[in-house]
Amino acid sequence: xxxxxxxxxxxxxxxxxLCMMAGCSGSADISAQLDAIQDQADALxxxxxxxxxxAQAAEEAAAEEAAxxxxAEEAAVTVEDLEPDEDGYVTIVDxxxxxxxxxxxxxIWNSSPTxxxxxxxxxxxxxxxxxxxxxxxxxxxxxxxxxxxxxxxGNYGTSTANEENILVVSPDVIINxxxxxxxxxxxxxxxADEMAEEYGIPVVCLSRDIxxxxxxxxxxxxxxxxAQRGYEVSVYIQSLLDMVTEAAEAAAAAGDVPTFYYAExxxxxxxxxxxxxxxxxxEFCGLTNCVGDDISMTSxxxxxxxxxEQVVQWDPDYIFVWLVPxxxxxxxxxxxxxxxxxxxxxxxxxPLLPQNWFDRSPNSLRVLGCLYCAAICYADYVSYDLTEVxxxxxxxxxxxxxxxxxxxxxxxx
Numbered sequence: 001x002x003x004x005x006x007x008x009x010x011x012x013x014x015x016x017x018l019c020m021m022a023g024c025s026g027s028a029d030i031s032a033q034l035d036a037i038q039d040q041a042d043a044l045x046x047x048x049x050x051x052x053x054x055a056q057a058a059e060e061a062a063a064e065e066a067a068x069x070x071x072a073e074e075a076a077v078t079v080e081d082l083e084p085d086e087d088g089y090v091t092i093v094d095x096x097x098x099x100x101x102x103x104x105x106x107x108i109w110n111s112s113p114t115x116x117x118x119x120x121x122x123x124x125x126x127x128x129x130x131x132x133x134x135x136x137x138x139x140x141x142x143x144x145x146x147x148x149x150x151x152x153x154g155n156y157g158t159s160t161a162n163e164e165n166i167l168v169v170s171p172d173v174i175i176n177x178x179x180x181x182x183x184x185x186x187x188x189x190x191x192a193d194e195m196a197e198e199y200g201i202p203v204v205c206l207s208r209d210i211x212x213x214x215x216x217x218x219x220x221x222x223x224x225x226x227a228q229r230g231y232e233v234s235v236y237i238q239s240l241l242d243m244v245t246e247a248a249e250a251a252a253a254a255g256d257v258p259t260f261y262y263a264e265x266x267x268x269x270x271x272x273x274x275x276x277x278x279x280x281x282x283e284f285c286g287l288t289n290c291v292g293d294d295i296s297m298t299s300x301x302x303x304x305x306x307x308x309e310q311v312v313q314w315d316p317d318y319i320f321v322w323l324v325p326x327x328x329x330x331x332x333x334x335x336x337x338x339x340x341x342x343x344x345x346x347x348x349x350x351p352l353l354p355q356n357w358f359d360r361s362p363n364s365l366r367v368l369g370c371l372y373c374a375a376i377c378y379a380d381y382v383s384y385d386l387t388e389v390x391x392x393x394x395x396x397x398x399x400x401x402x403x404x405x406x407x408x409x410x411x412x413x
Contacts, residue, residue: 079227092223095180095212096188096205105225106172111195112156113355114177115206117364118217120146121233121397123224128152128169131161132361134354140406141354143398155195156361166199173202175220177362179277180207208277208362210284210370214238217364236396237367240389241284244370247381248286258317258377259290261341268319268326268336270305273297281358281369282320287377290314308335315340318377319347320358348376351410368393 082090084104091101106126110116113132120127124143131154139147152169153161155176174195178188188205196203204223206216214234221230251257260282264270272279274289276297282289291314295304319341321327330336331347341347350369351357357369368390375386387407394400 077231079222079231081225081227082222090223092204092219094192094205094223095207095215095219096178096185096192098189098192098205100173100202100204102173102202102204107170108224109152109166109169109171109174109201110154111161111174111176111203112154112361114156114208114361114363115175115216115220117355117397118206118220118233119175119224121364122217122221122230123226126224128171129165131156137409138354141394141398141400141402143400163199166201171201173204173224174199175204175206177208178205180205180212181209208280210241210280210366213241213364213367233397240367240371240393243382243384243389244285244374246383247374247378250381251378252286254381256378256380257286257288259288259314260318260320260377261290261311261314261316263319263321263326263330264303264323266323266325266329268321268330269308269311270303271295272302273304276302277362278302278359280362281366281373284370285373285377287318287373290316311336312339317341317344317346320373321347321349322356322359324349346376349412353406353410 082092082104084090088104089101090104091099094100107128108119108123108126109128110119110131113130116127116130120142124146127146127149129150129152131152133151134142150165150169152165155161176192176195178184178192180188192203192205206219214237216234217237218227218230218234221227221233248257262271262279262282264272271291272289273291273295274293275283277300279289279302291304291306291310294310294314295306298304317340319330319339321330327347327349330342336342350359351372355361355363355365357365357372359366371384371386371389375382375384390407390410391402394402
């Protein structure tokens with residue numbers, strides 16, 4: 001404010017000088033006077049620029065201070081665990097709205113490889129085993145304490161869990177990821193109740209919606225006896241998703257939303273229709289599926305077959321590829337070479353370590369998938385360095401400090 005007053009005073013003084021010069025000067029002195037006036041004007045402009053820069057710096061510092069205060073306030077929040085009843089049991093309402101009772105601090109079996117990432121980050125010591133088999137390379141991304149767990153098996157896709165294995169590990173509760181939207185709720189409740197009856201073990205439903213990721217983390221902590229850690233992870237996860245949303249909204253406001261093609265199977269000629277759960281990462285990022293209304297979803301399994309002629313006609317800005325043979329075909333074949341994404345070098349493999357970041361299964365790493373997708377498609381709008389965020393993620397979530405080789409392996413899927 002003081003600086004602004006000085007600027008105003010200087011402008012008034014300059015105006016007075018101009019009046020005096022105009023009244024007292026002859027034509028011979030006009031050039032010199034104009035030069036002097038210009039010098040004063042330049043000096044005033046420099047002062048004004050300095051003031052603006054100072055004000056902007058103060059505003060940024062205030063915003064940063066407010067953000068730090070908000071983070072400190074969130075960090076100071078204490079979340080209590082559920083109080084078990086006299087028999088040592090807790091009753092919760094899961095994300096499908098079902099009331100479920102089970103032993104406090106339970107041993108947990110994830111009946112599909114969807115919630116294991118959350119469990120490893122929040123209650124790793126309570127995970128009874130893996131639903132799917134992991135390679136030694138993949139396990140190195142998870143906490144050391146879970147790397148030697150047995151593969152129990154699970155019910156997902158075409159896989160069916162071995163009931164003998166389930167009896168051996170004797171879980172107190174089963175958790176799985178379901179469609180908890182209004183449209184899918186009836187089917188979800190029926191499936192969960194059927195599973196609970198089949199195994200004689202309580203089943204807890206977790207939402208598969210990426211937008212519910214933070215809530216999933218908080219719930220796992222609350223339900224299974226580590227509410228504080230669950231809350232902290234939920235705040236962290238929401239901050240990551242907010243960065244993606246911020247970039248997507250900025251791109252949309254600028255009218256700069258690209259199209260994508262999701263190339264599946266070895267040929268790359270299978271994809272997902274608009275609205276498919278298998279394309280959830282792309283849709284969370286606000287990207288436009290190039291297939292439009294040309295194909296429709298024939299089953300929950302997805303994998304809609306298309307022709308190369310269709311892909312050429314759709315001419316996507318970006319192509320994301322699941323399998324290596326498809327990546328090689330798309331990037332080296334003359335048949336694909338006329339597509340914009342190929343011409344611009346915008347064909348990308350989907351990271352697969354320690355699990356698929358995009359799809360199959362709809363697991364917790366889809367949060368990283370969103371960050372990866374946005375960093376590629378909204379490069380001019382993202383506010384983060386992808387490699388730094390990925391490194392921080394595995395450090396914070398799993399206590400694993402990734403090596404350069406592990407980071408490279410992620411991106412070279």
